Amino acid sequence: MQAPTTTFPQRVAVAILDKRLQAALDHASGGFVKKRAALVAAQPEFEALRERARCVKDHVLANLDGYLERYEEQVVRQGGQVHWASTAEEAREIILAICRDAKAKTITKGKSMVSEEIGINAALEAAGYEVIETDLGEYIIQLAKEPPSHIIVPAVHKTREQVGDLFDEHHRPLGYTRHLTEVSEMVNEARQVLRGHYFRADVGITGGNFLIAETGSSLIVTNEGNGDLTQTLARVHIVTSGIERVVPTLDDAVTFLRLLARSATGQETETYTTVSTGPRRADDLDGPQEYHVVLVDNGRSRMLGGPFREMLRCIRCGACLNHCPVYTSIGGHAYGWVYPGPMGSVLTPLINGIDKAYDLPNACTLNGRCQSVCPVKIPLPGLLRELRRQQFESGLTPLPIRWALRAWAALAQRAGLYHLAMRIGIPLLSRLGRRRGGLSWLPLATGWTDTRDLPAPQGQTFQQAWSARKGARP
Amino acid sequence: MRVGLFVTCLADLMRPSVAFAAVKLLEDAGCTVEVPAGQTCCGQPALNSGDSVDAREIAKKVIAAFEGFDAVVGPSGSCMGTLRQDYPAMFADDPAWRARAEDLSRRSHELLSFLVDVLKIDHVDAHYDGKVTYHDSCAGLREMGVRGQPRKLLASVKGLALIEMDGTEACCGFGGTFCVKYPEISTKMVDDKIAHIEASGAGTVAGGDLGCLLNIAGRIKRRGLSVRVIHTAELLAGMGAEPSIGEVGKA
Amino acid sequence: MRGGRERVLADIRQSLDRIGPSHEAIVPLPGAGPRPAFDGDVVERFVAKMLEKSATLVRIASFADVAAEVARFVASVNASQRLCVSRALAAIDWPVGFAVEYRAARRDDETSVTPCFAAVAESGGIVTLSGPATPSTLNFVPDNHIVVVQAAQVVRHFEDVWTQWRVSGRPMPRTVNIISGPSRTADIEMTIQLGAHGPRRLHILLVTP
Numbered sequence: 001m002q003a004p005t006t007t008f009p010q011r012v013a014v015a016i017l018d019k020r021l022q023a024a025l026d027h028a029s030g031g032f033v034k035k036r037a038a039l040v041a042a043q044p045e046f047e048a049l050r051e052r053a054r055c056v057k058d059h060v061l062a063n064l065d066g067y068l069e070r071y072e073e074q075v076v077r078q079g080g081q082v083h084w085a086s087t088a089e090e091a092r093e094i095i096l097a098i099c100r101d102a103k104a105k106t107i108t109k110g111k112s113m114v115s116e117e118i119g120i121n122a123a124l125e126a127a128g129y130e131v132i133e134t135d136l137g138e139y140i141i142q143l144a145k146e147p148p149s150h151i152i153v154p155a156v157h158k159t160r161e162q163v164g165d166l167f168d169e170h171h172r173p174l175g176y177t178r179h180l181t182e183v184s185e186m187v188n189e190a191r192q193v194l195r196g197h198y199f200r201a202d203v204g205i206t207g208g209n210f211l212i213a214e215t216g217s218s219l220i221v222t223n224e225g226n227g228d229l230t231q232t233l234a235r236v237h238i239v240t241s242g243i244e245r246v247v248p249t250l251d252d253a254v255t256f257l258r259l260l261a262r263s264a265t266g267q268e269t270e271t272y273t274t275v276s277t278g279p280r281r282a283d284d285l286d287g288p289q290e291y292h293v294v295l296v297d298n299g300r301s302r303m304l305g306g307p308f309r310e311m312l313r314c315i316r317c318g319a320c321l322n323h324c325p326v327y328t329s330i331g332g333h334a335y336g337w338v339y340p341g342p343m344g345s346v347l348t349p350l351i352n353g354i355d356k357a358y359d360l361p362n363a364c365t366l367n368g369r370c371q372s373v374c375p376v377k378i379p380l381p382g383l384l385r386e387l388r389r390q391q392f393e394s395g396l397t398p399l400p401i402r403w404a405l406r407a408w409a410a411l412a413q414r415a416g417l418y419h420l421a422m423r424i425g426i427p428l429l430s431r432l433g434r435r436r437g438g439l440s441w442l443p444l445a446t447g448w449t450d451t452r453d454l455p456a457p458q459g460q461t462f463q464q465a466w467s468a469r470k471g472a473r474p
Numbered sequence: 475m476r477v478g479l480f481v482t483c484l485a486d487l488m489r490p491s492v493a494f495a496a497v498k499l500l501e502d503a504g505c506t507v508e509v510p511a512g513q514t515c516c517g518q519p520a521l522n523s524g525d526s527v528d529a530r531e532i533a534k535k536v537i538a539a540f541e542g543f544d545a546v547v548g549p550s551g552s553c554m555g556t557l558r559q560d561y562p563a564m565f566a567d568d569p570a571w572r573a574r575a576e577d578l579s580r581r582s583h584e585l586l587s588f589l590v591d592v593l594k595i596d597h598v599d600a601h602y603d604g605k606v607t608y609h610d611s612c613a614g615l616r617e618m619g620v621r622g623q624p625r626k627l628l629a630s631v632k633g634l635a636l637i638e639m640d641g642t643e644a645c646c647g648f649g650g651t652f653c654v655k656y657p658e659i660s661t662k663m664v665d666d667k668i669a670h671i672e673a674s675g676a677g678t679v680a681g682g683d684l685g686c687l688l689n690i691a692g693r694i695k696r697r698g699l700s701v702r703v704i705h706t707a708e709l710l711a712g713m714g715a716e717p718s719i720g721e722v723g724k725a
Numbered sequence: 726m727r728g729g730r731e732r733v734l735a736d737i738r739q740s741l742d743r744i745g746p747s748h749e750a751i752v753p754l755p756g757a758g759p760r761p762a763f764d765g766d767v768v769e770r771f772v773a774k775m776l777e778k779s780a781t782l783v784r785i786a787s788f789a790d791v792a793a794e795v796a797r798f799v800a801s802v803n804a805s806q807r808l809c810v811s812r813a814l815a816a817i818d819w820p821v822g823f824a825v826e827y828r829a830a831r832r833d834d835e836t837s838v839t840p841c842f843a844a845v846a847e848s849g850g851i852v853t854l855s856g857p858a859t860p861s862t863l864n865f866v867p868d869n870h871i872v873v874v875q876a877a878q879v880v881r882h883f884e885d886v887w888t889q890w891r892v893s894g895r896p897m898p899r900t901v902n903i904i905s906g907p908s909r910t911a912d913i914e915m916t917i918q919l920g921a922h923g924p925r926r927l928h929i930l931l932v933t934p
Contacts, residue, residue: 012656012658012659013658016658016659016662022662024914024915027915028915031915043761044761044762045759045760045761045762048759049758049759052756052758052759053758055754056754056758059754062741063747063751064737064741065734065737065738065741065743065746065747066746066747066750066751067751068734068737069734069746070751078897083729084729084730084732084733084734085729085733086729086732086733086736090729094729134922135912136910136912136913136921136922137910137912140912140913153911153912153915154912155912155913156912156914156915158913158914159914160913160914163913183913183914183916183918184918186913187910187913187918187920187921188920190921191920191921191922194922195832195922198922199832215897216897217897223908223909223910223911223921224908224909224910224921224922224923225865225908225921225922225923225924226921226922226923228861228864228865228900228902228923229865229866229922229923232861232862232865232900233862243733243737248753248754250884250887251757251758251884251887252758254758254882254883254884254887255758255759257883258758258761258883268774268848268849268905269848269849269850269903269905270905271778271904271905271906271907271908271909271923272902272903272904272905272908272923273850273902273903273905274900274901274902274903275900275901276899276900277897277898277899277900278897278899279899280899281856281857281898281899283856283857284855284856284857284860284899285828285829285857285860285862286829286830286855286860286861286862287855287861287899287900295733297733297736301733301736301737301739301740302736302740304737304740304741305739305740305741305742306740325644325645325647325663325666326656326659326663329659329662329663330659362652362655362656363652363655363656363659364649364652365612365645365647365648365649365650365652365663366522366612366649366650367612367613367616367645367649368612368613368616368617369612369616369643369645371616372616385521385522385524387524388522388523388524389524389526390524391524392523392524392525392526393524397523397524401523401651401655402525405519405520405523405525405528406525406528408515408519408520409517409519409520409525409528409529409531409532411514412483412514412515412517412532412535413514413528413531413532413535415511415512415513415514415535415539418514419511419514422486422487426487434722435722436722437695437717437720437721437722438691438692438695438720440696445654447653447654447655447657447660448653448654448657448692450657451657451661451693451696452661452664452689452692452693452695452696453691453692453695453696453720454688454692455488455489455688455691455692455695455719455720456720457487457488457489458488458489458490458491460490461486461487461490462481462485462486462487462490462493462494462509463481463486463509463511465490465494466490466493466509467511
């Protein structure tokens with residue numbers, strides 16, 4: 001995905017006024033939140049599962065090189081190929097080379113966030129390939145040329161009328177001439193259109209929710225079955241996956257599966273869980289001829305060595321954004337890149353640079369709900385605060401804020417001066433606001449007073465009143 | 475028990491009655507309460523803005539000011555959360571200060587959880603006529619485990635009907651400097667909170683953190699609504715009839 | 726790409742404060758993940774879960790009843806009398822008048838019939854292993870997927886499937902599918918719709934002698 005040309009405040013301003021977007025987000029995220037809560041309440045083992053998942057992830061990260069080598073060995077044993085990409089650019093080159101060697105024309109894609117991270121669609125299209133997203137939501141936003149507004153339901157911001165119009169425009173040339181108004185008809189038409197693409201595709205690219213070292217397998221989950229049609233019908237199957245997705249065994253994968261769908265959509269499991277290992281066997285009747293895994297680093301090995309290692313536990317379930325009041329107010333577009341919500345506010349600055357994404361770690365109240373629902377217990381608020389610390393140390397914090405903080409801190413360290421200043425200033429402020437009970441305008445704090453009154457201080461400071469009382473006591 | 479009161483800068487400057495309420499509740503429960511004059515702020519604005527150097531210096535002042543008390547108690551989950559959860563990590567590379575910070579951390583408590591969990595208070599002698607709903611401040615809830623304790627004490631207030639609203643756990647949009655840096659998002663969040671308050675049918679909303687309450691009251695006032703906003707400690711200390719936050723009248 | 730591999734591994738090792746590979750084999754994490762506890766008969770739980778997830782299910786007394794039930798189902802959904810079937814089910818006497826082919830699925834196939842390797846009670850789900858007698862396209866391409874499950878194949882937890890696989894001595898197949906219902910999507914206005922890309926219907930024949 002390209003970096004946005006707008007700023008975060010600009011995108012927020014648009015999103016906040018978009019009542020339909022907010023209604024859609026409330027419906028989607030709100031629904032996922034309720035369903036998740038019900039399933040968590042019904043599963044006494046949930047906390048133990050979270051703790052086990054956290055332990056497995058930490059164990060893998062502490063042995064990441066060994067597990068990746070073990071995984072690679074198994075993939076190769078089963079007839080697959082493993083490619084290692086240090087950067088996004090290398091990953092794109094690897095995939096382009098595979099497609100070139102396969103003499104491909106048409107490429108289908110299952111959902112893969114890391115494939116968006118490396119910007120593969122634009123690169124493939126620039127090289128002349130036809131690229132088709134098969135997840136229905138991704139397909140819709142591909143037609144609309146828009147970024148996703150939610151990681152699980154990327155087109156949630158679109159009405160059925162808008163989808164109907166998109167299908168008119170793009171399906172007409174394929175021979176579908178009826179204008180559709182019902183969701184069931186649209187899903188049906190998309191099914192027919194995409195079947196055409198699945199059966200024509202030369203290369204199918206999927207993500208990997210988990211890579212299993214024990215057997216050299218990649219695991220994906222979908223509700224639609226698009227990932228399976230993508231990987232099984234094409235000649236070449238490419239798995240794109242971050243290096244941190246490896247887990248030791250099939251049994252370990254089950255622990256994560258017990259958490260993933262519950263955390264993401266409030267389902268017990270997604271409809272299809274598929275464990276793929278290598279290309280078709282000599283006596284198989286179907287399946288791809290080639291199986292490639294592209295392991296993407298793109299900053300992950302750097303995260304491993306510093307204060308952000310815990311972020312690598314992430315299984316991209318989306319629970320954090322569903323529960324985030326900032327995300328549900330502004331939606332995915334406002335985050336400006338592939339990953340929205342709390343996880344995006346940590347990942348985007350880490351991958352793209354803390355100077356390129358100043359606002360994301362700051363547009364957060366540190367309320368902690370994300371951490372409380374994260375299935376692998378990532379301390380998201382702590383990581384966001386650490387990003388703020390790095391921004392401050394790098395001089396990225398805007399000067400007025402630095403000055404205000406320094407002034408407050410200087411006062412706060414000098415109790416005598418502080419109390420003297422407040423003894424004078426507070427009663428003044430109180431008098432200003434006495435008549436209406438609050439101040440409707442305060443210079444330097446128009447962010448507050450534009451939409452809120454500032455309740456007037458009661459009069460004296462507490463310290464003032466307390467010393468007076470102590471003086472008055474016998 | 476000898477308690478050092480952590481006033482909090484918001485109570486000190488904006489609403490001393492919250493701190494007086496805290497003193498009353500603690501003294502009624504049998505504590506002797508002192509207020510170290512050397513305290514100003516817990517340092518959270520600096521900490522949360524990435525100014526860890528200043529945060530450390532402020533923390534040292536707080537640690538020094540509160541040494542020697544059996545317990546350090548404050549009417550804020552957010553400030554006391556900083557003392558308990560964040561101070562020790564600030565001194566990871568300084569064993570001497572770290573030990574002092576850990577000692578303070580062990581002795582630091584949010585007011586209502588201190589009353590119920592430590593002092594085993596299960597009721598108060600107060601009166602308040604009306605339906606009250608309760609807002610769970612995020613830091614209190616998630617950092618300090620404050621949830622059942624305020625509700626338990628509010629339930630003992632004569633005449634008070636406690637009604638739960640939807641989304642008690644939803645953030646009100648204060649978030650320290652967040653509310654002035656990202657005002658549109660903050661305003662939307664507080665409007666969502668107010669919608670829940672109104673839907674509950676309560677005429678009063680209580681909470682344990684002045685930051686949240688100033689934010690909610692400020693927006694209620696600007697919108698001309700009539701819900702009363704008050705700190706839980708004030709209700710429990712029998713100050714419910716005094717002007718609530720943003721209400722006109724002498725303190 | 727050799728260069729990329731060495732670079733990535735070197736970067737990982739640098740972050741883990743290791744110069745070269747760890748010479749000790751990785752010490753595996755002790756213990757195992759918690760398994761959800763539940764009472765009751767595993768077969769009944771499997772049935773309940775599959776129905777909850779919009780599969781349809783019919784109990785039959787033996788393999789001899791498969792043909793009749795397939796015929797009834799096909800008629801009930803107005804599908805044609807053509808079946809693509811896993812060779813593993815070649816012993817079944819298919820209904821008269823049905824055209825049956827043992828092969829991978831084709832684009833115009835309407836109905837497939839497959840066996841399964843196991844079925845899971847925990848959250849529902851039938852498990853298939855791909856192979857020459859069980860091509861996996863039969864699970865995804867046709868509109869209707871009929872699965873023959875024997876009651877004795879129902880296991881309690883997902884891990885039990887892996888245990889069974891290890892005990893069987895079979896090599897890892899190209900694909901293991903765990904399927905818990907028909908294909909679905911909620912991508913348009915959060916309206917749940919069955920039959921997105923995979924089968925519209927998942928019909929289970931549970932052989933309970």
